[in-house]
Amino acid sequence: MGQEQLNSAAICADACEQTSFAFLRHEMPVRMANIMKEINLLPSPLFQTPSVQLVYSWFSRSFTELLKYQNTNENDENILKSFTKTLVGIRNRHNDVVPTMAQGVLQFKSFGMEPLNNQNVQYFLDRFYMSRISFRMLINHHTLLFDDSKRPAQSRHIGSIDPNCDAVKIVKDAYENSKLLCDQFYSGCPGLEISTHNSQDKDEPFGVVYIPSHLHHMLFELFKNAMRATVEHHNKRGSTYPPLNVLVILGKEDLTIKISDRGGGVPLSKIDLLFDYMYSTAPPPHEHRARAAPLALSSESVERLPVFNRTAFRNYMDQPGADDWCAPSREPRNVGITWHP
Ligand SMILES: Nc1ncnc2c1ncn2[C@@H]1O[C@H](COP(=O)(O)OP(=O)(O)OP(=O)(O)O)[C@@H](O)[C@H]1O
Ligand SMILES: [Mg+2]
Numbered sequence: 001m002g003q004e005q006l007n008s009a010a011i012c013a014d015a016c017e018q019t020s021f022a023f024l025r026h027e028m029p030v031r032m033a034n035i036m037k038e039i040n041l042l043p044s045p046l047f048q049t050p051s052v053q054l055v056y057s058w059f060s061r062s063f064t065e066l067l068k069y070q071n072t073n074e075n076d077e078n079i080l081k082s083f084t085k086t087l088v089g090i091r092n093r094h095n096d097v098v099p100t101m102a103q104g105v106l107q108f109k110s111f112g113m114e115p116l117n118n119q120n121v122q123y124f125l126d127r128f129y130m131s132r133i134s135f136r137m138l139i140n141h142h143t144l145l146f147d148d149s150k151r152p153a154q155s156r157h158i159g160s161i162d163p164n165c166d167a168v169k170i171v172k173d174a175y176e177n178s179k180l181l182c183d184q185f186y187s188g189c190p191g192l193e194i195s196t197h198n199s200q201d202k203d204e205p206f207g208v209v210y211i212p213s214h215l216h217h218m219l220f221e222l223f224k225n226a227m228r229a230t231v232e233h234h235n236k237r238g239s240t241y242p243p244l245n246v247l248v249i250l251g252k253e254d255l256t257i258k259i260s261d262r263g264g265g266v267p268l269s270k271i272d273l274l275f276d277y278m279y280s281t282a283p284p285p286h287e288h289r290a291r292a293a294p295l296a297l298s299s300e301s302v303e304r305l306p307v308f309n310r311t312a313f314r315n316y317m318d319q320p321g322a323d324d325w326c327a328p329s330r331e332p333r334n335v336g337i338t339w340h341p
Pocket of ligand 1: 221225229265266274279280282
């Protein structure tokens with residue numbers, strides 16, 4: 001075992017299950033309550049869809065399960081074990097939240113309302129998915145640290161965090177996974193060219209504190225986009241395509257990953273739509289997946305969490321105002337949305 005593995009083993013051994021339990025039994029229901037308040041404020045036709053009702057019922061059940069631990073003894077081994085088991089059960093119950101919520105939004109759209117321009121649904125989904133990432137991060141971290149059956153015997157990881165995450169290796173892995181799909185679908189795939197720059201120490205490898213699975217997920221989505229654009233733009237089945245260029249830079253504070261492709265780009269008139277949950281030029285998928293987040297990994301990460309308060313409430317109540325900038329390239333906005341909270 002190297003020094004690095006010894007250090008992380010020591011940190012893992014130091015991690016206190018009781019402290020984590022005491023934190024989570026309070027924090028998880030609070031986060032759930034915040035987001036449930038916002039689900040409640042969705043426009044009634046969306047809230048009433050079977051999909052959103054199902055998601056809401058999962059939250060209610062998980063919330064009730066967590067409340068049972070409020071006044072229990074954190075020094076009781078059995079309570080700690082049962083809590084970890086409950087967290088695993090909650091994680092499994094919520095596995096299909098993303099496609100189920102997407103199904104609800106699609107149904108809502110099919111009622112004739114236009115969620116594409118619906119700022120409130122976009123506002124809700126941004127917050128809903130952000131809090132989902134935080135729930136799963138907390139659950140995974142606790143179960144990886146304290147569920148003995150899941151803990152790898154030798155690993156430098158601390159729960160789900162890699163204190164020396166090799167970004168270049170993850171770029172290569174994500175590329176390979178995306179390439180498998182691309183080859184299968186298009187019988188060909190653009191190559192990969194990586195350049196790196198470590199502004200701190202040219203000879204040192206790129207190690208950052210990060211959650212490898214999150215980085216992999218974001219890169220995988222971006223590679224899929226770049227591959228599809230390149231292959232469809234060049235439209236030459238089985239032939240060679242211009243490679244994808246990836247630049248990985250470790251600066252003083254941040255690690256930045258830039259992916260460039262020659263897939264024809266995105267027209268300026270469509271740029272605003274890229275972060276819209278409902279926008280895609282691909283054929284309708286069977287399953288909807290979470291969107292990629294911007295790839296700037298700060299050395300001092302600050303958690304941004306949705307909090308249900310008066311400002312959030314107003315965001316559900318206010319009608320979107322008329323655009324005060326003219327946008328000749330876009331259709332006029334439909335501001336006549338009716339809300340039934
Ligand atoms: N690298 C790119 N080059 C050209 N167009 C792109 C690129 N990345 C994204 N786009 C455009 O943005 C749209 C939205 O991308 P997004 O990843 O959000 O959804 P998708 O790829 O269509 O579906 P999904 O990722 O859910 O399978 C794409 O359909 C495509 O038209
Ligand atoms: Mg995509």
